[in-house]
Amino acid sequence: MVTVARDEPMLEIRGLRVDLQTRKGPLRVLDDISLEVGRSEVLGVVGESGAGKSMTGAAVNGLLPAAVAIAGGEIRVNGRRVDNLPADDLRKMRGREVGTIFQDPMTSLNPLFRVGDQLVETMRAHLPMSRDAAWRRGVELLTEVGIAEPEQRMRHYPHQFSGGMRQRVVIALALCANPSLIIADEPTTALDVSVQSQILRLLKRLSAEHGTAIMLITHDMGVIAEMADRVAVLYAGRIAEVGPVGEVLQRPGHPYTEGLMGSIPKMGSGVPRLTQISGSMPRLGEVVPDSCPFVNRCNVSLAVCSKARPPDFEFGASTVACWRHEAAQCRAASNE
Amino acid sequence: MLAFVIQRLFQAVIVVVAVGLIAFTLSHYVGDPINNMVGQDATIEDRAALREELGLNDPVPIQFGRYILNVFEGQLGISYRLGRPVSELFAERLPATLELSLLSAILALGVGIPMGVIAAVYPRLATSRIFMTVSLFGISLPPFFVGILLIVVFSVSLQWLPSYGRGTVVDLGGGWTTGLLTISGLKALILPSITLALFQMTLIMRLVRSQMAQVLRTDYIKFAHARGLKPRIVNFRHALKNTLVPIITVTALQLGSIIAFAIITETVFQWPGMGLLFIQAVQFADVPVMAAYLMLVSVFFVLINLISDLLYFAVDPRLRSEFERRRSA
Numbered sequence: 001m002v003t004v005a006r007d008e009p010m011l012e013i014r015g016l017r018v019d020l021q022t023r024k025g026p027l028r029v030l031d032d033i034s035l036e037v038g039r040s041e042v043l044g045v046v047g048e049s050g051a052g053k054s055m056t057g058a059a060v061n062g063l064l065p066a067a068v069a070i071a072g073g074e075i076r077v078n079g080r081r082v083d084n085l086p087a088d089d090l091r092k093m094r095g096r097e098v099g100t101i102f103q104d105p106m107t108s109l110n111p112l113f114r115v116g117d118q119l120v121e122t123m124r125a126h127l128p129m130s131r132d133a134a135w136r137r138g139v140e141l142l143t144e145v146g147i148a149e150p151e152q153r154m155r156h157y158p159h160q161f162s163g164g165m166r167q168r169v170v171i172a173l174a175l176c177a178n179p180s181l182i183i184a185d186e187p188t189t190a191l192d193v194s195v196q197s198q199i200l201r202l203l204k205r206l207s208a209e210h211g212t213a214i215m216l217i218t219h220d221m222g223v224i225a226e227m228a229d230r231v232a233v234l235y236a237g238r239i240a241e242v243g244p245v246g247e248v249l250q251r252p253g254h255p256y257t258e259g260l261m262g263s264i265p266k267m268g269s270g271v272p273r274l275t276q277i278s279g280s281m282p283r284l285g286e287v288v289p290d291s292c293p294f295v296n297r298c299n300v301s302l303a304v305c306s307k308a309r310p311p312d313f314e315f316g317a318s319t320v321a322c323w324r325h326e327a328a329q330c331r332a333a334s335n336e
Numbered sequence: 337m338l339a340f341v342i343q344r345l346f347q348a349v350i351v352v353v354a355v356g357l358i359a360f361t362l363s364h365y366v367g368d369p370i371n372n373m374v375g376q377d378a379t380i381e382d383r384a385a386l387r388e389e390l391g392l393n394d395p396v397p398i399q400f401g402r403y404i405l406n407v408f409e410g411q412l413g414i415s416y417r418l419g420r421p422v423s424e425l426f427a428e429r430l431p432a433t434l435e436l437s438l439l440s441a442i443l444a445l446g447v448g449i450p451m452g453v454i455a456a457v458y459p460r461l462a463t464s465r466i467f468m469t470v471s472l473f474g475i476s477l478p479p480f481f482v483g484i485l486l487i488v489v490f491s492v493s494l495q496w497l498p499s500y501g502r503g504t505v506v507d508l509g510g511g512w513t514t515g516l517l518t519i520s521g522l523k524a525l526i527l528p529s530i531t532l533a534l535f536q537m538t539l540i541m542r543l544v545r546s547q548m549a550q551v552l553r554t555d556y557i558k559f560a561h562a563r564g565l566k567p568r569i570v571n572f573r574h575a576l577k578n579t580l581v582p583i584i585t586v587t588a589l590q591l592g593s594i595i596a597f598a599i600i601t602e603t604v605f606q607w608p609g610m611g612l613l614f615i616q617a618v619q620f621a622d623v624p625v626m627a628a629y630l631m632l633v634s635v636f637f638v639l640i641n642l643i644s645d646l647l648y649f650a651v652d653p654r655l656r657s658e659f660e661r662r663r664s665a
Contacts, residue, residue: 063562095564102562107555112577112652122563157653173563 008079009036010181010213011060016073016083018052018059018237020284027285029055029068031237037181037213042204044228044245045217046260048281051234053217057183059083060215061098062090078180096126099174099212103186105166109158115142115169116154119176126177141172146202164195168202175206182207185217200227221264225249233257236282236293243318253320255298292323300324337649340659344645348638353404355634359627360403363413364392366623407631413624417617422628425613431512432502433602433609437594439529444536444594445587449576451537452544456552457571467541474538483531483604490527498524500606528605532598536590543586547579554578580651588644592637 016033019026030052037043045053058064060075062085075083077097085093094100102108110118119138123129129137135154142150145168158166167187174182184203188196204227207214216227224231224245231248233241233256241254252258262275279297287293288306295305304323313325370383370392378386387393391402406412412422451471455464477485491499503520505513515521551557552575560570599611606612610629617625649656 061562063558091561091564091566093564094562100559100562102555102559104555108559110556110560110574110578111654113574114653121565121569125563125565125569157657159654159657170559173559177564 009038009076010041010078011035011037011215012074012076012079013056013060014074014076016056016059016075017071018055018064018068019071021067021069026071028071028287029237029284030059031287033073033234033237033239035215035232035239035242037215039180039213040207040211041230042207042214042216042228044224044231045215045234046219046221046224046231047234048219050281050283052237053219053234054185055237056234057100057185057215057217060181061094061100061183062087063094063100092126095122095174095179096177097179097181099177099179099182101167101170101174101182101184101187104190105163105170106190108170109166109173111158114155114157115161119154119173122173123176138172138176141176142169144206145169145172145175146198147172163191164199167191167195167199171199171202171206175210175212178210179212181213181215183215183217186219187216188223189218189220196223197226203227221249221260233260236287237284238287238293239312239319239321240294241315241318241320241322243316243320247317251316253315253318253325254294254322255300255324256294259297292321337656339663340649341642341646344642348642351638352631352634355631356404356407357400359407359630360400362630363403363623363627364399366621407628412628412631415617415622415625417620417622417625422624425625426610426628426632428513429608429610429613431514432607433595433598433611435514435516436525436528436532436601436607436609437591437598439525440532440536440594441587441591443529443533444540444590447533448537448540449544449583452541453548453571453576455541455545456548457567459549468545471538471541474534475542477534479531479535479600480604482534483527483601486527486531487604497527499527502608528601528607531604532594532601536594539590540583540587543583544576544579547582548575551575551578577651581648584644584647584651588640591640592633595633595636 013033013035016030017028018030020029033052033056035043035045035056045056047053055064055068058068059070060077060082062082064070070083073083074081077093082090082093109115116135116138119141120131120134123134123137124131127134138154139150142153147153147165147168153161158169161169171187182203187203188199191199200223203214203216206212214227216223218224228245230243231245232239233248233254235256240256241248241252243253248257249261252261256277259275259277263277265274277297282293282296290307290309292298292301292305292310295301298305302323304326308323310321310323310326312319312321315325370387370390391399394402410423412426414420415422415425418425451467454461455467458464487499490497498520501524502513502515503522503524504518505515505521506517507513515525548571552571557570557575560574561567565574595610598607598609599615601607602609602611603615610632613625614629616622617629649659
């Protein structure tokens with residue numbers, strides 16, 4: 001495998017398996033997920049609802065729902081293994097090393113506390129700071145995320161902010177203890193279209209300025225195209241394809257990614273109908289372990305697809321879990 | 337803010353005057369007040385003179401106005417049964433009831449809220465399950481039964497605590513007596529306050545638990561965890577504060593019914609408070625005492641509700657700005 005030399009990744013996930021405990025036994029939610037995100041890098045994680053995007057984020061910051069638990073694999077943040085940390089160490093890591101941005105800014109902020117107080121308590125939970133110093137830093141942060149009159153705004157309650165402004169506050173909260181990684185779970189989905197790109201640009205700028213790695217979870221390919229450096233496509237709890245964003249969008253290696261790209265309207269292309277992937281994603285527990293989860297919806301499936309699980313194949317600069325690339329790889333190997 | 341207080345105070349006065357009308361009707365039209373005051377052998381002339389002297393021949397609105405004025409001056413009439421001014425009787429009895437009610441309320445809130453939070457945050461814990469089961473008893477057992485049960489166990493069998501009365505009380509001046517400063521006074525308070533608090537405590541616990549369970553599922557609580565705040569701060573600061581508005585509403589109403597339930601508890605424990613006075617007044621058809629008690633309880637209710645309205649504003653900034661908006665609109 002060809003590895004590009006770069007700094008130690010801020011986030012490294014190796015072979016992560018996550019199970020949901022049910023009365024009938026465990027169901028696999030995430031199956032053998034491996035990802036990494038480097039300094040200042042934005043990794044887009046796409047997939048449809050239930051593909052496991054948010055679960056991947058929740059596994060990293062230790063906020064999995066009660067019935068869901070990590071069953072195997074490793075998660076490293078800044079080189080330190082975090083998937084087996086005790087609860088209080090995980091708590092200290094959240095906010096300090098891994099910041100989180102949720103989907104709906106209207107409900108992410110506690111309505112009964114002033115924005116300034118929420119910033120101050122978050123900073124003081126992680127950093128040895130006086131109240132006054134934290135308050136001053138809060139004013140700086142609000143300025144940094146583009147909120148006018150930050151001194152007054154610190155004293156305002158969340159309901160006095162608009163949706164876009166609230167998401168800026170949420171970003172300030174995620175950033176306030178200088179984490180090295182931010183997990184942004186659908187950060188713009190609940191926002192007005194006109195506000196979306198402002199928030200994305202803000203995130204991109206902050207990531208570049210602070211060297212923060214961002215794991216951007218979304219189902220919106222447009223957001224990925226605008227923001228991400230690399231993209232991971234999740235399907236039924238597995239990674240279908242990972243690669244540089246230009247590569248994956250222009251030359252998708254997995255039939256599922258190809259189908260996704262075909263479902264996006266393009267300006268001026270004059271296509272009368274968008275193509276649609278027939279069928280639906282298998283639900284939890286419906287994936288046959290020794291097969292490709294996409295086989296039933298795939299137009300180009302091979303005999304092997306329903307008999308064995310596809311391993312990761314190199315495809316250009318991407319990695320693709322599809323048997324169709326086996327032949328190509330064999331050819332490449334024999335040419336060497 | 338001040339406008340709100342004035343508006344509410346104005347409404348409060350209307351309520352109290354309306355209750356005053358009922359109290360007035362009660363004391364002037366239930367039975368003949370003259371008959372109740374003079375003996376059998378008074379002549380018709382004597383009765384007419386007394387009627388004139390008491391102003392009972394004046395038009396009704398004037399009589400009512402005079403009654404209200406008297407009430408605001410603290411003249412609540414004279415007890416038929418005891419022949420003493422009602423205001424004097426109340427002054428003697430009120431400290432006992434207030435002490436008992438306040439202690440019960442503090443007990444109910446101080447124990448009920450933490451129990452509710454624990455039951456909501458750790459629903460799987462054995463302690464939480466025990467709380468929930470015990471609370472069923474608390475909710476379903478009537479206070480008189482709880483009181484008698486406590487007397488049987490702690491006064492009769494174990495003989496640890498007195499079964500009736502306030503014990504030794506200390507006069508704080510102005511007729512205000514307290515049992516909080518003597519050992520026997522404190523011991524006498526234990527059983528009645530537990531009896532009175534038990535129902536409220538379990539009610540508050542179950543209310544806090546269900547409200548907390550809802551709040552704990554909200555995004556801002558998840559986000560608070562994602563910010564790395566300590567669980568204790570998330571649960572008791574962020575989540576609990578968001579459950580307070582309904583808790584204040586119910587507590588305010590329940591504080592009123594603590595005073596009402598005090599009638600039963602005071603009877604069981606022969607507690608020399610307002611409730612016992614009222615029960616005795618009912619038995620003797622002592623109308624002035626009953627009418628005045630009605631007025632007093634209505635004042636309590638109105639005051640408690642005013643305070644709870646103000647507390648809403650202190651807790652929830654959204655209500656504050658809504659009020660400002662409605663006023664400017």
